[in-house]
Amino acid sequence: MNEVIINGEEILETVKESVISTISEPREKWIAEIQTVIDGHQRELAELLRLRQNGELEDKEYERQSAAILHRIDEQNFKKSAILIEQSKMELLEYRIEKIKKLLSDGKLLQEFDESIFKSMVKEINVIRGREVEFVFECGIKVREIAE
Secondary structure, eight states: OHHHHHHHHHHHHHHHHHHHHHTSHHHHHHHHHHHHHHHHHHHHHHHHHHHTTTSSSSSSHHHHHHHHHHHHHHHHHHHHHHHHHHHHHHHHHHHHHHHHHHHHTTTTOOOOOOOHHHHHHEEEEEEEETTTEEETTSSSSSEEEOOO
């Protein structure tokens, strides 16, 4: 754990750079483009309804075409949801990095085990073989050590 405290800033900077490069992908642009497609499909639905009300489109044909358009709208909404989920994951990761930075900000080495710091930073511990263990931190960093 002290190794992480000593190298904490360097480790967190590496993770933060990775997060920022991922977050800076044009997610907002993608969502706007998807919304534009959805808006176009909604205009198609309105036009179909107008044609049906004016007697220019039979009920059966209206139902067939509107079902196809609604299916395309659902597909676009699914894409938009997937982008928003990924964006939320990135924001959570950034939050966790800031939380760890706050814990490490004083730069003091631990003289004894601190359970609260440990639990807030370590997501899981994996036994690799024998006494070799791997700590997986909340931010995704993995550190292997030989247990004493």
